[in-house]
Amino acid sequence: MTEKQDELIYRNNRELHYSFDPEQGYTRKVDYQYPGNQVIIQQGWDVVESRVRDVSARIKEGKLSPLSYYMEKNQMELPMLSDYTGFMRWRIKRHLKPGVFSRLRPATLAKYASVFDVGVNELLNPPLT
Amino acid sequence: MMESKPMMINYIHRQAGHCESGATSNLFNYYGIQMSEPMAFGIGTGIYFSYLPFIKLMFAPMMSFRNLPNTVFHRSMKYLGVDATVIKKFNDVKESMDVLDRNLEKGIPTGVQVGVFNLTFFPPEYRQHYNMHNMVVYGKEGNLYHISDTVMEHPQTLTYDDLVRVRWAKGAFAPKGKMYWINHVPEELDIRYGVEQGIKKSVYEMTKVPFWLVGIKGMRVMAKDIRKWPKKHGNQKAAFYLGSILRMAEDFGTGGAGFRYIYGAFLKESGQKFDNKALLEAADLMGRTANKWREFTYLGARNCKNRSSQPIEDYVTLGDMMMEIAGMEEQVFKRIEKIKI
Numbered sequence: 001m002t003e004k005q006d007e008l009i010y011r012n013n014r015e016l017h018y019s020f021d022p023e024q025g026y027t028r029k030v031d032y033q034y035p036g037n038q039v040i041i042q043q044g045w046d047v048v049e050s051r052v053r054d055v056s057a058r059i060k061e062g063k064l065s066p067l068s069y070y071m072e073k074n075q076m077e078l079p080m081l082s083d084y085t086g087f088m089r090w091r092i093k094r095h096l097k098p099g100v101f102s103r104l105r106p107a108t109l110a111k112y113a114s115v116f117d118v119g120v121n122e123l124l125n126p127p128l129t
Numbered sequence: 130m131m132e133s134k135p136m137m138i139n140y141i142h143r144q145a146g147h148c149e150s151g152a153t154s155n156l157f158n159y160y161g162i163q164m165s166e167p168m169a170f171g172i173g174t175g176i177y178f179s180y181l182p183f184i185k186l187m188f189a190p191m192m193s194f195r196n197l198p199n200t201v202f203h204r205s206m207k208y209l210g211v212d213a214t215v216i217k218k219f220n221d222v223k224e225s226m227d228v229l230d231r232n233l234e235k236g237i238p239t240g241v242q243v244g245v246f247n248l249t250f251f252p253p254e255y256r257q258h259y260n261m262h263n264m265v266v267y268g269k270e271g272n273l274y275h276i277s278d279t280v281m282e283h284p285q286t287l288t289y290d291d292l293v294r295v296r297w298a299k300g301a302f303a304p305k306g307k308m309y310w311i312n313h314v315p316e317e318l319d320i321r322y323g324v325e326q327g328i329k330k331s332v333y334e335m336t337k338v339p340f341w342l343v344g345i346k347g348m349r350v351m352a353k354d355i356r357k358w359p360k361k362h363g364n365q366k367a368a369f370y371l372g373s374i375l376r377m378a379e380d381f382g383t384g385g386a387g388f389r390y391i392y393g394a395f396l397k398e399s400g401q402k403f404d405n406k407a408l409l410e411a412a413d414l415m416g417r418t419a420n421k422w423r424e425f426t427y428l429g430a431r432n433c434k435n436r437s438s439q440p441i442e443d444y445v446t447l448g449d450m451m452m453e454i455a456g457m458e459e460q461v462f463k464r465i466e467k468i469k470i
Contacts, residue, residue: 020420025397026390026393028146036427037426040376040430041254047188083299084299117247
């Protein structure tokens, strides 16, 4: 049992699982996600992380603005970020250029910061990976 | 903000496999109707399948194992003749919260649709841009709302601002403050009629919708696509797509195997209640189908985990398995198609 518990990656919440056995019929039990599935969940998050790494590298090269870091980190694409901020898509697209982004007005920066739930300072200097 | 006295409704939180059928069943129970989660799920026609490869959700083909949000609540109320209200959307944030507060003052536990990305009590691994989650608000103390979220083991709380944030999440299927509640439950509920209507509708949706990507037909299309994935997209992307099927089928709040166990449990409970042999047989078959789904996800998970050496053969095996599952589900719905309860 301890060995099985060690394999678990996520142990934050136990869920209700149904199961079926031809002899016993339907049963329910409360438990963590089974280990195999936890690996799949982690793989999903690994993809997010690798995208964040890619984008970090391009920010360091000076090809993208810090805004792109927060978009990947929050898994937001243009349409969604446009919904949250109320900015037009083409405008957000422009803000992905480092030169344009560095000249943004404080009000615009504050809007982005509030959507991503960070301070303006953090928005300008993301913890690149 | 106006100071108000604490309001708590004596609402019982019971964990469930699926957020909306769990909320619906708990709401029924609050009004004194014994209604299990599978019954609410079945009468509310929660079971579904659609595969929309041209829409990408989180970079993977979109598929769904369940009906659109609010279907379970709305249809179970309709088929059982319960007086309930659904406010589909609000135009104003403040108004959506005021209406909720007024409901709580009147002692009405109220269901809300929310996005989970900013749901603070959710563990980090649950938090994606998924806007079809449901929970019930049953109390307010000062700035704190008391929440029953059936995916969580225990009741939770949210601040006013956090609740606004999740009720007004943006993106696909944005909740726009949607809320729903029960007004009045009649003394006598015709469960038999509800079950009959629910089954009829599900049979239609799973086998008869004239569109090739919905129901059993959609499962067959997906099966054929799975076989082609490694050749068409390369190994890495195929593994990611496969992973996304598994995440949809087994992740948070499905009850396992893409809701198939819950539906099977519904058939079983109805069969026992009305002493109907055909329903019991269908329940058994649904259970076996669900186990086959589980087998599919186990095999898929192993495949994703180990990056197998002969991917093309493996994906053919998985595709064949999906075909078999489609055949089994078709059997289930054929069995209950012309049922008389």
